[in-house]
Amino acid sequence: MTGQPLLKVQGVETYYGNIRALAGIDVEVNQGEIVSLIGANGAGKSTLMMTICGSPQARNGAVVFDGRDITRMPTHEIARLRIAQSPEGRRIFPRMSVMENLQMGAGLDNLRYFNEDVEKIFTLFPRLKERQTQRGGTLSGGEQQMLSIGRALMARPKLLLLDEPSLGLAPLIVKGIFEAIKKLNKEEGLTVFLVEQNAFAALRLSDRAYVMVNGKVTMSGSGKELLANPEVRAAYLEGGRH
Secondary structure (H helix, E strand, C coil): CCCCEEEEEEEEEEEECCEEEEEEEEEEEECCCEEEEECCCCCCHHHHHHHHCCCCCCCEEEEEECCEECCCCCHHHHHHCCEEEECCCCCCCCCCEHHHHHHHHCCHHHHHHHHHHHHHHHHHCHHHHHCCCCEHHHCCHHHHHHHHHHHHHCCCCCEEEEECCCCCCCHHHHHHHHHHHHHHHHHHCCEEEEEECCHHHHHHHCCEEEEEECCEEEEEEEHHHHHHCHHHHHHHCHHHCC
């Protein structure tokens, strides 16, 4: 069951110097939903993710999380509110082991749950259990993505931000990662906001979705509605050949 709005992005404009990257974005993610943001490379999707996390900060508009205005908060304070991100490019610690990476994700407040949370992640991603003493940098791309998501989950987030989790991965690995996201949502009620170029996989997974073009949201609807939309199919689903 989905509930109250957990994240509200209202009229957000973000700039890099004099260049406006986000041009008045309105997005809402309700408690318990999976919401995706699709669009071409360079549309501003990752900029929105980073703006939610406070770096860069929005120049205009507001980001409200769990009823609290976080627009001007520093990134480390936003993380303490239990927003966790698995960033584009994974950004794991390559010289640290899988277990050390997971330790880095656990907030000081959550250490008493550490063993329980690690077991949960190993159940979700059995490959990580097999690799727990291995250095992050020696893992395959898919394993690194699992580790990036696992590290974010160690923070026990209310909201999980996923930035391009399928990037550069084989279809079978992508399928497994999206199934894990769905499982977290269904079984734990985890709220997920997903930025993804793989529009087909993202829309199939999502309750609702937004389409972004050149820093603006141009369309929104349920995942099913956008999957069936001729414009979306032509632009993002390779002419609907899936």
